[in-house]
Amino acid sequence: MNFATTKDTHSKSGHAGISQPEIIGKSNLTSPLKFILRIVAAVIAFELAASVITLLLDPASLFHALIINLVILVVMLVPACYWIIGKSQHPSSTMQLRLKGVSSDPGQLLKSSAESVGLKSKTIRKSDDKIHYGELEQSREMLMQAKQDWEFTFDTIPDAITIHDRNYNIIRANKAARSVLKIPSITNERSVKCYKYYHSTDSPPEGCPSCKCIESEELVSFEVFEPHLELYLEIMAMPRYNNSGDFIGIIHIAKDISYKKETEQTIQEQIKRLSIANFIDKAIAANLNLNSILHILTDLIKRHLGIDAANVLLYDRDKRLLHFVAGKGFRSDALKYTKLNLGESIAGRCALERKSIFVKDIREENLGFERSKDFSKENFISYISVPLIAKDEIKGVLELFNRSELVAEPQWLDFLDNIANQAAIAIDNASMFEDLQQSKNELVLAYDSTIAGWSHALDMKDKETEGHSRRVAEMTVKMAREIGIEGEELEHINRGAYLHDIGKMAIPDNILLKPGKLTAEERDVIELHTIHARDMLKEIKYLEPAMDIPLYHHEKWNGTGYPLGTKSDKIPLAARIFAIVDVWDALSSDRPYRKAWPEEKVIDYIRSEAGTHFDPEMVEVFMKVLGRGEVLSNAGT
Numbered sequence: 001m002n003f004a005t006t007k008d009t010h011s012k013s014g015h016a017g018i019s020q021p022e023i024i025g026k027s028n029l030t031s032p033l034k035f036i037l038r039i040v041a042a043v044i045a046f047e048l049a050a051s052v053i054t055l056l057l058d059p060a061s062l063f064h065a066l067i068i069n070l071v072i073l074v075v076m077l078v079p080a081c082y083w084i085i086g087k088s089q090h091p092s093s094t095m096q097l098r099l100k101g102v103s104s105d106p107g108q109l110l111k112s113s114a115e116s117v118g119l120k121s122k123t124i125r126k127s128d129d130k131i132h133y134g135e136l137e138q139s140r141e142m143l144m145q146a147k148q149d150w151e152f153t154f155d156t157i158p159d160a161i162t163i164h165d166r167n168y169n170i171i172r173a174n175k176a177a178r179s180v181l182k183i184p185s186i187t188n189e190r191s192v193k194c195y196k197y198y199h200s201t202d203s204p205p206e207g208c209p210s211c212k213c214i215e216s217e218e219l220v221s222f223e224v225f226e227p228h229l230e231l232y233l234e235i236m237a238m239p240r241y242n243n244s245g246d247f248i249g250i251i252h253i254a255k256d257i258s259y260k261k262e263t264e265q266t267i268q269e270q271i272k273r274l275s276i277a278n279f280i281d282k283a284i285a286a287n288l289n290l291n292s293i294l295h296i297l298t299d300l301i302k303r304h305l306g307i308d309a310a311n312v313l314l315y316d317r318d319k320r321l322l323h324f325v326a327g328k329g330f331r332s333d334a335l336k337y338t339k340l341n342l343g344e345s346i347a348g349r350c351a352l353e354r355k356s357i358f359v360k361d362i363r364e365e366n367l368g369f370e371r372s373k374d375f376s377k378e379n380f381i382s383y384i385s386v387p388l389i390a391k392d393e394i395k396g397v398l399e400l401f402n403r404s405e406l407v408a409e410p411q412w413l414d415f416l417d418n419i420a421n422q423a424a425i426a427i428d429n430a431s432m433f434e435d436l437q438q439s440k441n442e443l444v445l446a447y448d449s450t451i452a453g454w455s456h457a458l459d460m461k462d463k464e465t466e467g468h469s470r471r472v473a474e475m476t477v478k479m480a481r482e483i484g485i486e487g488e489e490l491e492h493i494n495r496g497a498y499l500h501d502i503g504k505m506a507i508p509d510n511i512l513l514k515p516g517k518l519t520a521e522e523r524d525v526i527e528l529h530t531i532h533a534r535d536m537l538k539e540i541k542y543l544e545p546a547m548d549i550p551l552y553h554h555e556k557w558n559g560t561g562y563p564l565g566t567k568s569d570k571i572p573l574a575a576r577i578f579a580i581v582d583v584w585d586a587l588s589s590d591r592p593y594r595k596a597w598p599e600e601k602v603i604d605y606i607r608s609e610a611g612t613h614f615d616p617e618m619v620e621v622f623m624k625v626l627g628r629g630e631v632l633s634n635a636g637t
Contacts, residue, residue, distance in 0.1 A: 290430035382406035473497035496549030503533030
């Protein structure tokens with residue numbers, strides 16, 4: 001961490017806390033040199049003057065005069081130069097050396113460095129150094145200012161920062177740590193064991209991430225909930241080293257993320273609530289069984305709303321009673337047999353008044369639950385009942401029970417009301433679906449009764465074929481089951497079998513009941529009964545899937561049948577099955593124009609017609625069913 005100093009001179013130093021040397025005063029290399037130069041100049045001037053005079057008096061001696069003057073000059077300059085050089089290198093030189101804020105003595109430099117980390121300043125006097133006390137005091141003040149700046153910055157960082165030594169002691173904490181983490185006062189003489197403060201243990205707990213950082217000297221990041229602070233913290237623990245690179249502890253940076261966690265929890269709660277709402281919507285769309293919807297609903301409410309138990313009481317409009325339908329979380333059958341009139345007990349009052357009722361402690365009020373001898377075993381305390389209303393009609397009551405005091409926040413209650421509204425719609429739709437299903441079943445029953453009545457009317461018209469429609473219908477259904485047909489398709493086959501001869505209602509009695517052999521023209525009239533059946537039934541959409549047998553049951557595998565000459569697998573499967581059964585029952589029964597055939601003869605005939613009149617595969621199925629003894633007894637055998 002860098003801290004700016006308050007003095008420009010300090011910031012220009014080559015190293016923090018150590019100033020560059022500065023030469024002050026005048027060097028002895030300047031004054032002695034000037035002095036010698038002046039002497040030399042004077043000597044030269046004097047010698048020149050002497051030389052001029054000599055030249056004027058005796059020109060012949062000029063050469064000797066110059067030699068003498070040169071010798072004198074060298075003799076004077078050489079000692080002077082040695083003196084100047086020696087003076088500049090002598091330790092007692094008058095040159096004064098000064099450091100900005102510190103002494104030039106190495107020992108003093110060490111002491112000044114010691115002062116930079118908080119030691120008391122000491123003044124060192126030496127006989128050959130002149131210490132500038134003002135500069136030293138200024139440096140000390142600058143160091144103190146830097147220390148204050150660092151402490152101020154450390155305390156103003158919003159994250160909670162604590163410094164730990166390698167023995168798990170908290171030796172320093174900033175203002176945020178003292179405020180957010182409630183770290184007690186820390187001094188040079190007093191530290192705090194982090195595991196004792198955070199975990200209330202006498203030794204580092206196993207798995208503590210911060211302890212792991214101390215043990216492994218690796219950076220660790222994690223999130224944790226501190227119960228004693230009631231805060232969620234995001235923590236980063238990083239190793240701390242001294243200037244020599246030795247591990248001396250960790251720096252612990254903690255950030256309060258409680259708001260973030262609360263937001264995440266709120267989002268999760270919203271997701272859970274949306275999942276419940278989504279399920280109810282799907283249940284409404286799928287028209288599931290009402291009991292199934294309510295059992296799943298109570299389970300979802302119990303799990304996602306944090307309630308111990310929940311149940312639904314449905315309102316029976318005919319009996320004007322609320323009765324138990326589904327519940328989750330109960331230890332006994334205390335409420336399973338609940339039956340309440342409107343206005344009776346608290347649930348009945350909820351339904352009658354059409355408003356929610358919240359009781360914080362049901363032990364303090366007489367609410368009617370005490371009538372159930374097992375209710376006291378449930379140990380419920382708080383209770384909520386919510387009316388289930390759809391289309392302005394009461395559909396039931398949703399009851400919630402909790403074994404501890406329930407704090408019902410407005411947002412929670414609003415969501416409960418929304419769930420109750422959806423549940424009421426689900427109940428209404430499911431009830432409507434069940435009513436429609438019941439109406440459909442009644443209609444189907446009416447249709448089947450009508451079909452049976454038509455068949456019976458035909459049998460009554462032709463006494464010789466009485467019971468034929470019932471027998472062939474039963475045998476056809478057995479063969480269809482044998483090849484895996486089931487459900488509605490099987491029902492349509494059964495209806496088609498009953499209606500196979502319905503077209504004969506349009507055939508004149510003199511032809512239909514003729515005891516003798518029919519003429520070709522009469523045979524043509526008889527064969528029209530399949531077309532009459534189609535025309536009679538085509539307007540009835542409900543019977544459209546049952547049309548295959550009445551229209552195609554006289555078609556043949558080789559295409560020589562009537563009315564359309566359809567062949568092989570183009571003939572509907574139901575008609576291929578029925579064709580075998582129809583011939584089997586007809587040959588096994590007495591007719592006006594012949595007696596019934598023996599059973600073996602009938603079977604042989606059917607086998608012989610496989611691949612010509614009948615589907616060979618269906619013949620095998622018929623024989624399998626017949627061989628298992630499942631053939632009904634008939635009047636003709």
